[in-house]
Amino acid sequence: MALxxxxxxxxxxxxxxxxxxxxxxxxxxxxxxxxxxxxxGKTTLLRMIAGxxxxxxxxxxxxxxxxxxxxxxxxxxxxxFQSYALFPHMTVEQNIAFPLKMSRCPAGEIGARVRExxxxxxxxxxxxxxxxxxxxxxxxxxxxxxxxxxxPKLLLLDEPLAALDAKLKEKMQLxxxxxxxxxxxxxxxxxxxxxxxxxxxxxxxxMNKGRVEQLDEPxxxxxxPKNRFVADFIGECNLLDCTVALQDxxxxxxxxxxxxxxxxxxxxGSAGATQGxxxxxxxxxxxxxxxxxxxxxxxxxxxxxxxxYTGDVTLYIVxxxxxxxxxxxxxxxxxxxxxxxxxPGDAVEIxxxxxxxxxxxx
Amino acid sequence: xxxxxxxxxxxxxxxVYLLVFFAIPALIMVLASFRYAGELGGLxxxxxxxxxxxxxxxxxxxxQRFFGDSIYLELFLKSFLYASTTTVLCLVLAxxxxxxxxxxxxxWRDLLVLLVILxxxxxxxIRVYAWMIILGPQSAFTRVFNGALGLAGIExxxxxxxxxxxxxxxxxxxxxxxxxxxxxNLEKHDPSLLDAAxxxxxxxxxxxxxxxxxxxxxxxxxxxxxxxxxxxxxxAIPDILGGTxxxxxxxxxxxxxxxxxxxxxxxxxxxxxxxxxxLFAGMAAWVARGQRL
Numbered sequence: 001m002a003l004x005x006x007x008x009x010x011x012x013x014x015x016x017x018x019x020x021x022x023x024x025x026x027x028x029x030x031x032x033x034x035x036x037x038x039x040x041g042k043t044t045l046l047r048m049i050a051g052x053x054x055x056x057x058x059x060x061x062x063x064x065x066x067x068x069x070x071x072x073x074x075x076x077x078x079x080x081f082q083s084y085a086l087f088p089h090m091t092v093e094q095n096i097a098f099p100l101k102m103s104r105c106p107a108g109e110i111g112a113r114v115r116e117x118x119x120x121x122x123x124x125x126x127x128x129x130x131x132x133x134x135x136x137x138x139x140x141x142x143x144x145x146x147x148x149x150x151x152p153k154l155l156l157l158d159e160p161l162a163a164l165d166a167k168l169k170e171k172m173q174l175x176x177x178x179x180x181x182x183x184x185x186x187x188x189x190x191x192x193x194x195x196x197x198x199x200x201x202x203x204x205x206x207m208n209k210g211r212v213e214q215l216d217e218p219x220x221x222x223x224x225p226k227n228r229f230v231a232d233f234i235g236e237c238n239l240l241d242c243t244v245a246l247q248d249x250x251x252x253x254x255x256x257x258x259x260x261x262x263x264x265x266x267x268x269g270s271a272g273a274t275q276g277x278x279x280x281x282x283x284x285x286x287x288x289x290x291x292x293x294x295x296x297x298x299x300x301x302x303x304x305x306x307x308x309y310t311g312d313v314t315l316y317i318v319x320x321x322x323x324x325x326x327x328x329x330x331x332x333x334x335x336x337x338x339x340x341x342x343x344p345g346d347a348v349e350i351x352x353x354x355x356x357x358x359x360x361x362x
Numbered sequence: 363x364x365x366x367x368x369x370x371x372x373x374x375x376x377x378v379y380l381l382v383f384f385a386i387p388a389l390i391m392v393l394a395s396f397r398y399a400g401e402l403g404g405l406x407x408x409x410x411x412x413x414x415x416x417x418x419x420x421x422x423x424x425x426q427r428f429f430g431d432s433i434y435l436e437l438f439l440k441s442f443l444y445a446s447t448t449t450v451l452c453l454v455l456a457x458x459x460x461x462x463x464x465x466x467x468x469x470w471r472d473l474l475v476l477l478v479i480l481x482x483x484x485x486x487x488i489r490v491y492a493w494m495i496i497l498g499p500q501s502a503f504t505r506v507f508n509g510a511l512g513l514a515g516i517e518x519x520x521x522x523x524x525x526x527x528x529x530x531x532x533x534x535x536x537x538x539x540x541x542x543x544x545x546x547n548l549e550k551h552d553p554s555l556l557d558a559a560x561x562x563x564x565x566x567x568x569x570x571x572x573x574x575x576x577x578x579x580x581x582x583x584x585x586x587x588x589x590x591x592x593x594x595x596x597x598a599i600p601d602i603l604g605g606t607x608x609x610x611x612x613x614x615x616x617x618x619x620x621x622x623x624x625x626x627x628x629x630x631x632x633x634x635x636x637x638x639x640x641l642f643a644g645m646a647a648w649v650a651r652g653q654r655l
Contacts (some may be wrong), residue, residue, distance in 0.1 A: 050561060051561075052557065052560075052561075071560070072560045072561050073560050073561070073562075073563045073565055074563075077561075078561055078562060079561045081554055081557070083552075083554055085552070085554040085555050085557065085558035086558075087555060087559075087573060088555075088577070089576045098559070098562055098572075099562040102562055102563030102564050102568065103563055146562070147561075147562070150562075150563075
């Protein structure tokens with residue numbers, strides 16, 4: 001049985017529906033992420049799991065028990081808040097001991113368990129410091145230690161890495177993954193950062209306007225988005241509106257405006273479709289002065305309109321002869337390509353294989 | 363002009379003011395406490411005219427009188443007791459009020475704070491006289507109160523001109539001074555701290571006792587200082603509401619200067635009072651400086 005069952009949960013604020021009949025099943029030991037833009041309902045859903053809000057409809061069931069009417073202090077669920085919410089008048093030690101005191105842990109045990117928790121987050125030695133004497137990353141770790149020391153059934157994390165700089169964020173992400181594996185506690189993570197979600201999670205629920213758009217493992221979400229929203233939200237994607245000209249066995253012939261005829265692989269459920277969107281990841285498109293790769297059945301000539309250099313890769317925006325602009329990603333160490341970057345105005349040829357694009361029917 | 367010089371110029375008017383109206387009078391009073399009282403009041407001269415019957419010069423007899431008679435120690439003890447009781451009662455009454463205002467919806471807060479300050483718009487003495495009427499034997503309140511006591515088989519009590527009346531007056535007048543610093547502190551509390559405490563298993567009492575109250579201590583100390591120190595030396599309230607038995611230090615000082623015309627002794631009492639007040643203020647500041655946040 002699932003550790004956490006969210007059954008058709010709805011939450012309304014006057015006319016605004018924040019969470020719209022969401023159903024999810026989360027397994028013990030999972031790193032589960034709610035991903036979506038601001039206002040999609042992920043934080044509202046998290047607060048309801050924690051007990052700070054009650055659903056207007058549906059049920060939240062933890063370990064078989066319906067949580068209706070159960071206040072936060074009685075749920076064995078702890079939260080790491082975005083602002084960490086460390087008690088400023090207590091030392092690190094006292095902060096972490098707090099939940100132990102609340103659950104009436106015997107006084108003799110508290111010291112040992114606090115030390116264990118500090119060891120888990122690599123902060124031994126910081127016991128007597130006060131929160132205002134710690135760096136952002138250290139505070140974040142104290143917040144995690146404090147929420148884990150009690151070994152709750154669920155750990156909820158509300159965008160805990162949002163305030164950290166890029167390098168520290170990466171480091172903390174790796175630490176969180178390792179920590180979760182080590183303690184084995186189910187993590188429910190909320191974020192709007194899709195890269196972070198892809199890196200950390202076993203499964204991701206992509207949310208939009210109170211609903212779950214798609215629930216899948218990261219790789220599946222990336223390579224087989226179910227709809228336009230997911231394709232656009234996760235990673236970079238060319239979204240090409242198209243009409244279906246021909247469907248022949250497992251192949252689709254699509255007409256894309258301002259581009260031309262594109263061949264794509266048929267997908268489950270595409271039979272009988274007349275219109276749709278072709279989701280094409282930039283890294284699946286090749287670019288050269290003249291393409292040599294024979295397997296790129298879709299080829300178009302164009303000019304480089306602009307580019308975005310980010311050190312490891314360059315994202316080129318190529319305007320094809322038909323007028324459409326396509327994003328193409330090229331690693332900056334690509335073997336065999338000319339030593340010079342393409343400049344705006346260069347004439348190039350881009351192309352991709354039949355199975356590179358993913359067809360989404362309307 | 364250098365920044366240092368500019369700072370000196372800017373701070374000189376208040377410094378001069380403090381010098382002329384505070385430091386110098388204080389010194390005069392210290393000097394007065396070592397002098398003899400004049401025959402017709404005031405102070406005896408510092409330099410005698412040679413007459414052997416005339417009292418002049420400096421003496422320790424005023425301080426000897428103060429420390430010699432236990433009645434003055436009792437007087438200070440009594441004032442201390444009244445001031446402490448007032449402070450504690452103010453704290454107990456002001457805290458729930460300040461907490462309620464701080465937690466109320468933003469649009470109500472300003473109005474509620476205004477209501478707390480409103481009494482200050484009317485004259486201090488008039489407010490004290492109002493209590494004379496409320497606690498007087500003819501008032502509706504007294505009659506109802508004594509009627510209730512009568513039902514319980516207890517003799518009627520005179521509310522006015524009693525220690526109870528004095529404490530009521532003191533608490534009433536000082537309450538806003540406790541409410542406002544408490545409110546100013548409580549209003550700034552981060553609500554997510556209480557969410558975190560609740561999330562980690564703390565019920566309502568624990569949340570108050572382990573999070574809200576410790577964080578409010580600076581406000582508590584500020585309020586306590588603003589109530590205790592003035593209450594120590596006040597004389598109008600015991601004068602009006604206390605009757606003949608309600609004399610506190612403030613009243614005796616007033617008596618010495620205005621009725622008995624014994625300025626040196628009045629000065630001694632004032633100086634002891636000031637020293638005590640400064641001591642308490644210093645203690646409050648010292649305790650508060652160790653507070654986090």
